[in-house]
Amino acid sequence: GAGVSQSPSNKVTEKGKDVELRCDPISGHTALYWYRQSLGQGLEFLIYFQGNSAPDKSGLPSDRFSAERTGGSVSTLTIQRTQQEDSAVYLCASSLEARDYNEQFFGPGTRLTVL
Amino acid sequence: AQSVTQLGSHVSVSEGALVLLRCNYSSSVPPYLFWYVQYPNQGLQLLLKYTSAATLVKGINGFEAEFKKSETSFHLTKPSAHMSDAAEYFCAVSDRTGRRALTFGSGTRLQVQP
Numbered sequence: 001g002a003g004v005s006q007s008p009s010n011k012v013t014e015k016g017k018d019v020e021l022r023c024d025p026i027s028g029h030t031a032l033y034w035y036r037q038s039l040g041q042g043l044e045f046l047i048y049f050q051g052n053s054a055p056d057k058s059g060l061p062s063d064r065f066s067a068e069r070t071g072g073s074v075s076t077l078t079i080q081r082t083q084q085e086d087s088a089v090y091l092c093a094s095s096l097e098a099r100d101y102n103e104q105f106f107g108p109g110t111r112l113t114v115l
Numbered sequence: 116a117q118s119v120t121q122l123g124s125h126v127s128v129s130e131g132a133l134v135l136l137r138c139n140y141s142s143s144v145p146p147y148l149f150w151y152v153q154y155p156n157q158g159l160q161l162l163l164k165y166t167s168a169a170t171l172v173k174g175i176n177g178f179e180a181e182f183k184k185s186e187t188s189f190h191l192t193k194p195s196a197h198m199s200d201a202a203e204y205f206c207a208v209s210d211r212t213g214r215r216a217l218t219f220g221s222g223t224r225l226q227v228q229p
Binding site (some may be wrong): 021031033035045048050055056092093098099104 | 148156158159160161164209218219220221222
């Protein structure tokens with residue numbers, strides 16, 4: 001079956017612009033996670049959804065970052081007024097449920113470059 | 116707070132040699148532990164996971180890992196390296212306190228020499 005898909009695969013934007021990153025989880029997976037992978041910080045957790053609600057937003061680095069999930073499926077991560085330090089690969093993952101022992105299946109990521 | 120330490124950001128082995136990638140964790144409660152592999156320009160793929168059943172866990176592609184509570188370690192091994200094993204490997208911990216996030220180590224890049 002289809003895995004987690006993310007779009008776009010690459011995004012180049014100018015500092016100060018807003019960007020939207022999309023994630024399509026595996027069908028039937030109720031939990032969805034966003035991570036950021038950067039050279040300086042490694043892999044960092046940003047936010048997770050169980051269904052459409054986000055119980056833990058503690059990883060969002062600033063109020064310029066927001067995420068939503070509709071219909072228990074697709075999720076969008078929005079970064080407003082992008083800064084150069086936002087440049088990173090943004091990874092999305094999904095799992096059957098938000099359980100600590102469940103495998104998280106990762107998408108290929110969106111590489112964001114802020115000029 | 117939990118953390119994961121991967122010793123060695125780069126490891127180089129010869130084809131056919133033993134692969135040993137080290138992972139130590141710090142957690143206030145017995146954790147769930149994972150090893151993921153990332154090939155260039157791809158997402159992360161689960162190799163294996165420890166969820167408090169058997170301490171020796173076998174995964175895909177011939178990899179295995181042993182959970183040692185006394186050493187707070189979860190090292191990844193493979194008896195004989197293949198060229199196709201060249202990738203970046205991440206150890207991760209889920210701390211069972213309900214946060215649901217994985218905390219990742221900094222990664223180890225494995226190079227396999229012919």
